[in-house]
Amino acid sequence: MHLEFWYALLVFLHALLFVYWLGGDLGVFYASRFRNNSAYDIKTRQVVGKITADIDMAPRTTLVLMLPVGFSVAVASNRIAMDALWLIPLWVGSLAWLALVWWLHIEKDTAKKQPWAKNDLRLRLLLLAVLTVLGVYSLATREPIADGWLAIKVLIFAACIFCGYMIRVTGRPFFEATQRMNKEGPSPELDAILRATASKPRLWVKFIWGFVALAAFIGLWKPIL
Amino acid sequence: MDWQVFWIFIHVALLVYWLGADISVFLTSLRVKNANYSKETRMALVKVLNFVNWFPSGANMFMLPVGLMLADGLGHSPVTGWWLVLVWVAAFAWLRLIWVAGNKRGTPEGKRLSTIDLYLRYALIALLVVVGVMSLATGEPFTAAWLAVKLLLFAYVLCMGLGIRFSFANFGPTFGRIMAQGSTPELEKEITRLTYAVKPWVLLLWGGLVVMGYIGIAQPQF
Numbered sequence: 001m002h003l004e005f006w007y008a009l010l011v012f013l014h015a016l017l018f019v020y021w022l023g024g025d026l027g028v029f030y031a032s033r034f035r036n037n038s039a040y041d042i043k044t045r046q047v048v049g050k051i052t053a054d055i056d057m058a059p060r061t062t063l064v065l066m067l068p069v070g071f072s073v074a075v076a077s078n079r080i081a082m083d084a085l086w087l088i089p090l091w092v093g094s095l096a097w098l099a100l101v102w103w104l105h106i107e108k109d110t111a112k113k114q115p116w117a118k119n120d121l122r123l124r125l126l127l128l129a130v131l132t133v134l135g136v137y138s139l140a141t142r143e144p145i146a147d148g149w150l151a152i153k154v155l156i157f158a159a160c161i162f163c164g165y166m167i168r169v170t171g172r173p174f175f176e177a178t179q180r181m182n183k184e185g186p187s188p189e190l191d192a193i194l195r196a197t198a199s200k201p202r203l204w205v206k207f208i209w210g211f212v213a214l215a216a217f218i219g220l221w222k223p224i225l
Numbered sequence: 226m227d228w229q230v231f232w233i234f235i236h237v238a239l240l241v242y243w244l245g246a247d248i249s250v251f252l253t254s255l256r257v258k259n260a261n262y263s264k265e266t267r268m269a270l271v272k273v274l275n276f277v278n279w280f281p282s283g284a285n286m287f288m289l290p291v292g293l294m295l296a297d298g299l300g301h302s303p304v305t306g307w308w309l310v311l312v313w314v315a316a317f318a319w320l321r322l323i324w325v326a327g328n329k330r331g332t333p334e335g336k337r338l339s340t341i342d343l344y345l346r347y348a349l350i351a352l353l354v355v356v357g358v359m360s361l362a363t364g365e366p367f368t369a370a371w372l373a374v375k376l377l378l379f380a381y382v383l384c385m386g387l388g389i390r391f392s393f394a395n396f397g398p399t400f401g402r403i404m405a406q407g408s409t410p411e412l413e414k415e416i417t418r419l420t421y422a423v424k425p426w427v428l429l430l431w432g433g434l435v436v437m438g439y440i441g442i443a444q445p446q447f
Contacts, residue, residue: 003442003443003444005443005445008439008442008443008445009439009443011442012438012439012442012443015237015240015438015442016244016435016438018237018241019237019240019241019244019245019438020244020245020248021245022238022241022242022245023240023241023242023243023244023245023246023247023248023280024245024246024248024249026242026245026246026249026277026280027246027248027249027250027252027253027273027277028249030249030273030276030277031249031253031273031277034269034272034273040265040266040269041263041265041266043262043263043265043266044262044263044265044266044269047256047262047266047269047270048266048269048270048273050256051252051253051256051270051273054252055248055249055252055253058245058248213238216234216237216238217230217234220230220233220234220237221230221234
């Protein structure tokens, strides 16, 4: 199984993205328990909140890069009927999207961020639609992706985007309560909201873990489907 | 399904919880040194640090047995059959050792177990270097050169781990003193110094893991 240098590098990058996606999430998941714990003072919870937001950039970054890297691997291994030239706009677009995701993290002015956060969400929904169509169409017609397992990986990636969307939707009351806590200070009422709303987005996070691990496993296994 | 696929997946998953989890350890440790944070805040951060750090430690223990399973599957390894069982038993025993040592940190028993762990690491590093160099030179006992290089790199990674351990050894006691007696400029200076001293070792360790990951995928001819 000797691979050419560049192809091996791509496959390796693909695996490395998996590493930082799932591995980064571990810290976010554990540390967020401190952020949500009313036994800790507000300052502690804010600091932990900052750290979780920083660590969370690992899975956020890898999700965006997984798209061009995954397609590059598929093109390089002739598993998708797609001209390699299409990779150029895909990479440029993905890097621009990545820049947006990072800007949304670094910029503190929420009013300035809001329209762009909406655009980011729109882009995710568009990708969700495009990738779902691509996956289902390929499974049905074996074009442009001939291998069933790879079409399934595309669908799993779409499912991850969907879960990310659901984290945002179900996490909104939680996020708003956090914002209020930062402004007004903690109160039993806000803590009750935080406790009640923290579990739903967590469930979607766990779904993503399952999907990401499954996608990695299918990618290694390459079953005939 | 080929069992080899299963073990490759576990091998990569170990990298996930080693290299991937280390990001959290790294980013959290950069904040612990902030003297402006309250004791409570810093204590919470150390708790996060201690918990997440178990994952790289555990992954470190199982990387070798899982790697040897894969090498056996490829027919490149002399470690087969019952020898593999022995390696697995040893890995679990070792994990148990560092777990108990970690929980009894600061006691004489904890110190004794930690010393045993240290000597086991020295022995493993020596063994890996001898076997790696022999395999590179003669094609035996490991029959693939890239695998021999990975064994040598694993020895390198273990050395970087020791670098982290020695350069960061004073962190626990110093942090404990801040918690017990309150912050002083000297103690904070020491905490900051330790946080910077450990950094190069961490980055060098990550570099080793990244190169190992690449070699495992590319399996180049040397």
